[in-house]
Amino acid sequence: MSKSKRQDAISHLRHLRLELRDMSIMLKEESLLPEDGEIRALYGQLEALHDLVSGVKTKKPLIFEDDLKAV
Numbered sequence: 001m002s003k004s005k006r007q008d009a010i011s012h013l014r015h016l017r018l019e020l021r022d023m024s025i026m027l028k029e030e031s032l033l034p035e036d037g038e039i040r041a042l043y044g045q046l047e048a049l050h051d052l053v054s055g056v057k058t059k060k061p062l063i064f065e066d067d068l069k070a071v
Contacts (some may be wrong), residue, residue, distance in 0.1 A: 005052060012049040016042065 019042055026032045 008052055009049060012045060013050065016045055016049070019045075 017040075023034050023038065023042075026034060
């Protein structure tokens with residue numbers, strides 16, 4: 001894995017750990033359940049991290065008609 005991807009993965013993991021720690025505190029100490037949106041956001045971040053580590057590109061490059069004519 002390249003150094004920049006590794007740094008991105010480390011950053012994602014730090015953020016996820018903080019979010020999960022906050023959720024855990026809410027569940028244990030305050031007996032509050034997280035909102036659906038919070039859980040969806042964490043799941044999306046986990047997917048982004050998985051894509052980063054596995055080398056999946058999230059967006060396909062745009063192809064314009066002018067690019068096709070040049071080929």
